[in-house]
Amino acid sequence: MYNSLRKKIFGGDNVVNLSDVRYLPRWIILAIDILILIISLFLSTYIIKKITQTEFIYHQNEITVFICIVFVNVILMYIFKTYAGIIRHSTFIDLFKLLISCFCTMFIVGSINILYFWATGTKFILTAYLILYFIISFMGLFLFRLYVKEFFHIVREYRRSTLKKRILVLGIDEQSIAIARAILDNPSLPYHVVGFLTQRTDSKRASLLGKPILSKDKIEQNTKEELLVDGIIVIKEMMSKDEMNSWVNLFLEKDLNIFKAPSVQKLRDSDLGGSIRTLQIEDLLNRKPIKIENEEVKSRHYNKNILVTGGAGSIGSEIVRQVAQFNPSLIVVLDQAETPLYDIEIEMKNKFPHIRFKFVLADVSNKHRIEPLFQTYNFSMVYHAAAYKHVPLVEENPHEGILVNVLGSKIIASLSSKYKVNRFVMVSTDKAVNPTNVMGASKRTAELYVQSLQNVDGNTTKFITTRFGNVLGSNGSVIPHFKKQIEAGGPVTITHPDIVRYFMTIPEACELVLQAGTMGHGGEIFVFDMGEPVKILDLARRMIKLSGFEPNIDIKIIYTGLRPGEKLYEELLSDDAKTLPTHNDKIMISKDPSINFLEIDKMTKMLTIASIKRDKVEVVKILKTIVPEFKSNNSIYEVLDK
Structure with missing residues (x-):
């Protein structure tokens, strides 16, 4: 990352593209996590004081208790390597590690609190405070990762949309959705799905895969520039010859590029890019072949x-x-x-x-x-x-x-x-x-x-x-x-x-x-x-x-x-x-x-x-x-x- 930034700064190009940044160093992730833990402590303190109006730390040195809690939490985060993954690619396993480390922190500090009570007759911290800290710290760590993941996703999608062909997928059936999902999941393809297109008029307010559904009249009433669309992907096997010709005539009238995608039965992720191609005149002249015995x-x-x-x-x-x-x-x-x-x-x-x-x-x-x-x-x-x-x-x-x-x-x-x-x-x-x-x-x-x-x-x-x-x-x-x-x-x-x-x-x-x-x-x-x-x-x-x-x-x-x-x-x-x-x-x-x-x-x-x-x-x-x-x-x- 440092070499990349150095080249950007001293190589004459002062634009740092965030989607090019591979990942943050682990110590930075750990430092941010510790900061989130400290904020969680102060937030928990504020809430407890507002609700109970009583002392919640019985130990004479409040700072010492806070340091002990954070120290235990950091040790457990180190053990479970919660900071080791690349945040933008976080999975359920990464979130589960966070949950376990926070829960174990509450359990260990709570156990020490009970042992301290047995030895001295008093607790050094309120149990409700530990539970609240567990909830807030986990939510803070979780939301940090969620926001980073979503931020990189937005940056990546924006970059894709500016470099790739913005396309609509014709149809809202399972075949069309499967093709759209395969394109969205494959960042190497030169296409960016911006929505779906259908003959139906009852789907205007609905969406699929987070993308809007446009009706045929939307295409008819707007220009290519107004639609912000470069082309259409069609699945030829899903339409009759007359339907295909009707749609193609409309797309050609609007100067939209027309791409042909394979049916799901023929789809292989490994060669999807090679399977999507510009519609040829032969595709429009083809008829249902003879059924030979x-x-x-x-x-x-x-x-x-x-x-x-x-x-x-x-x-x-x-x-x-x-x-x-x-x-x-x-x-x-x-x-x-x-x-x-x-x-x-x-x-x-x-x-x-x-x-x-x-x-x-x-x-x-x-x-x-x-x-x-x-x-x-x-x-x-x-x-x-x-x-x-x-x-x-x-x-x-x-x-x-x-x-x-x-x-x-x-x-x-x-x-x-x-x-x-x-x-x-x-x-x-x-x-x-x-x-x-x-x-x-x-x-x-x-x-x-x-x-x-x-x-x-x-x-x-x-x-x-x-x-x-x-x-x-x-x-x-x-x-x-x-x-x-x-x-x-x-x-x-x-x-x-x-x-x-x-x-x-x-x-x-x-x-x-x-x-x-x-x-x-x-x-x-x-x-x-x-x-x-x-x-x-x-x-x-x-x-x-x-x-x-x-x-x-x-x-x-x-x-x-x-x-x-x-x-x-x-x-x-x-x-x-x-x-x-x-x-x-x-x-x-x-x-x-x-x-x-x-x-x-x-x-x-x-x-x-x-x-x-x-x-x-x-x-x-x-x-x-x-x-x-x-x-x-x-x-x-x-x-x-x-």
């Missing part, structure tokens, strides 16, 4: 050999993670991207050291490289997620898109049938519905080929197709793209102000894949109820505000025009006229027209030859023959539709 899924994968193509991609890698939880005998992860494949290899070996993996660097369009895998490993399940998916790139390079999306799918599916794989699950896209670009048309062609294999003589494999919308956080998707643009200071680029998309999370997409693999009987195309569509302009504005900026003031939004093959609106896959329900209300079967195997096989061979020749126009012509509903949009291939 884990026992059925487990039985399909337990102790089986599994192949995942495109296993280093966004969807493929998540399929690998989820399948690994069901203890398969082997997972073969195949991809042509070297670095992502290496990354997933390191991750899987760390997370699932007990699972046998094989990581294969290969192109799905190379049959001579792929077939030995089927010959060697006797796969039970094949998940085909390998594909080129970026609309503008495939539009510019249709021949490359065909080689991977069509020829690659043909090879994997045909080998699955030849080697009697139990189930083949293909990952497709909603862009295959009434396609307006080469990528969507190539995926629709692959769907038609995979479906046609179901009815080929001698086939025992169940061929299942799943279609997704846009996947949150996938490589190259709009949200990571917007995040990078916002981090760079803008501008955020949108192709068209009216463009609309459906969204789902990567785990949701993969749960659909796994569920489809268990519920399909072969030949089905499963589609997902995507919920409500999201306007990309609104998405961009909310992402900018969630990042603490103002759209078109801090971060500009500019429009670049529709890209080749891009739609304004995706097809609504849950149209009752085109789908059949399943036992899962989030999954439907799409009733799309199919093609005979011989016909689609012949057409895809022609398509492959045109792709090998790099004849882009011929490739697109054949695609339009296979997929008559394919009408190019904002593309050089529009002339082929006339």
Whole structure:
């Protein structure tokens, strides 16, 4: 402490921060305690004289009696080390020591008083005086520690409130109170809880953990500066999507920072700081995930050999993670991207050291490289997620898109049938519905080929197709793209102000894949109820505000025009006229027209030859023959539709 004060005084900084003082030396605490004992003696003397109007000390030397009492008390305080603890951290044990030392003082002095009476026939002090001294001295010592403890608490809280973000906790339920208490009990967190926020209006005069409870109208009627609040902590699991959106709209309107805290079930004090994070746009787009039948899924994968193509991609890698939880005998992860494949290899070996993996660097369009895998490993399940998916790139390079999306799918599916794989699950896209670009048309062609294999003589494999919308956080998707643009200071680029998309999370997409693999009987195309569509302009504005900026003031939004093959609106896959329900209300079967195997096989061979020749126009012509509903949009291939 002395070094700290010396540095403050002689080092140029004359401000002594009381919360930085570690603790007072023990002799100072003992000296203050002795002073409190002396004050207690005089206070007891004053009270006794006022009440009794008689002599209470019968010994001829009053000072000697006082010195004896204080001496005994100090000896007992030394024995019990009542001065040794750090006062601001006093506990019940410290207070109990004080009580014992004061009580023993009264007992010992009282015993001496009785012995003195037996020896001389008179007492040297009134017994009532000893009892009063015991009460006053204990209360004085107790209050001293209580005030010091509270003083340091106030100083510490004031310092926290000036350096930390002042936040409200949304909700007054047990979950919200538990999160608030955890934050208050953890001084290292950069948050200072100043109150609670609720929709209810009957809690205005109440408080929780000593903090006020504010109603929603309080937030609506006041500015951020008037409220003296920096942000809000929400527990997403405690609210519906509509409730969350309503609150978030209000908070963004008031320019409040929004933080997401975990539920109590997921809460660990050790990593609470890492668990509280800024609310992301993905948190607002998430829906209740599909409830998959884990026992059925487990039985399909337990102790089986599994192949995942495109296993280093966004969807493929998540399929690998989820399948690994069901203890398969082997997972073969195949991809042509070297670095992502290496990354997933390191991750899987760390997370699932007990699972046998094989990581294969290969192109799905190379049959001579792929077939030995089927010959060697006797796969039970094949998940085909390998594909080129970026609309503008495939539009510019249709021949490359065909080689991977069509020829690659043909090879994997045909080998699955030849080697009697139990189930083949293909990952497709909603862009295959009434396609307006080469990528969507190539995926629709692959769907038609995979479906046609179901009815080929001698086939025992169940061929299942799943279609997704846009996947949150996938490589190259709009949200990571917007995040990078916002981090760079803008501008955020949108192709068209009216463009609309459906969204789902990567785990949701993969749960659909796994569920489809268990519920399909072969030949089905499963589609997902995507919920409500999201306007990309609104998405961009909310992402900018969630990042603490103002759209078109801090971060500009500019429009670049529709890209080749891009739609304004995706097809609504849950149209009752085109789908059949399943036992899962989030999954439907799409009733799309199919093609005979011989016909689609012949057409895809022609398509492959045109792709090998790099004849882009011929490739697109054949695609339009296979997929008559394919009408190019904002593309050089529009002339082929006339």
